[in-house]
Amino acid sequence: MPVERMVAAMLDDPLAHIGSLGFDIVERLVRGEAEWLPTNLPDSLPANASRALTLDFVRASSGGLPWPILQRLGDRATAFTPDEAVCVAALLSDTIAGDGRETERWMEAVSYAARGSVPCL
Numbered sequence: 001m002p003v004e005r006m007v008a009a010m011l012d013d014p015l016a017h018i019g020s021l022g023f024d025i026v027e028r029l030v031r032g033e034a035e036w037l038p039t040n041l042p043d044s045l046p047a048n049a050s051r052a053l054t055l056d057f058v059r060a061s062s063g064g065l066p067w068p069i070l071q072r073l074g075d076r077a078t079a080f081t082p083d084e085a086v087c088v089a090a091l092l093s094d095t096i097a098g099d100g101r102e103t104e105r106w107m108e109a110v111s112y113a114a115r116g117s118v119p120c121l
Contacts, residue, residue, distance in 0.1 A: 015083045022096065022106055027089035029055045032079030038114040051113040061096050061106070 008016030025036045035052035059073050069088055072078050080088055096102045 015086050020093070021110065023089050023093045025053055025110065026058055026092050027085045029053070029058050030073065030080045030088045030092075031082060031085035036113070053109055053113055057109060058092065061092055061102050064095055065091055 005016045028036055035054050037052045055073070062070055062073055065073075065088075069091070072080065073088075079085075096106055
């Protein structure tokens with residue numbers, strides 16, 4: 001993470017949010033990255049593309065989001081800007097955290113993708 005973003009977050013810039021690993025995954029995927037695989041994690045085994053998390057995985061957690069966001073999440077050609085991605089990630093993180101089954105689904109998927117090197121979100 002760039003130093004500028006860390007300083008902005010410390011100064012309460014809401015768009016410089018430093019969230020959990022789950023938040024970071026959601027933010028990256030809605031910003032347009034094709035998939036998430038762990039990199040540079042301690043004790044992780046080599047990444048396996050079949051374990052990657054994708055925007056389709058994120059979309060499954062989108063219950064309760066406002067229609068315009070759902071519509072954009074459904075349009076593969078439209079990525080969110082970095083600021084929009086932070087906002088969408090915050091909304092999705094709240095949705096995931098508020099549902100025990102969704103939280104468990106994410107924890108299992110991230111752990112599986114990271115081959116056990118990430119104990120929790």
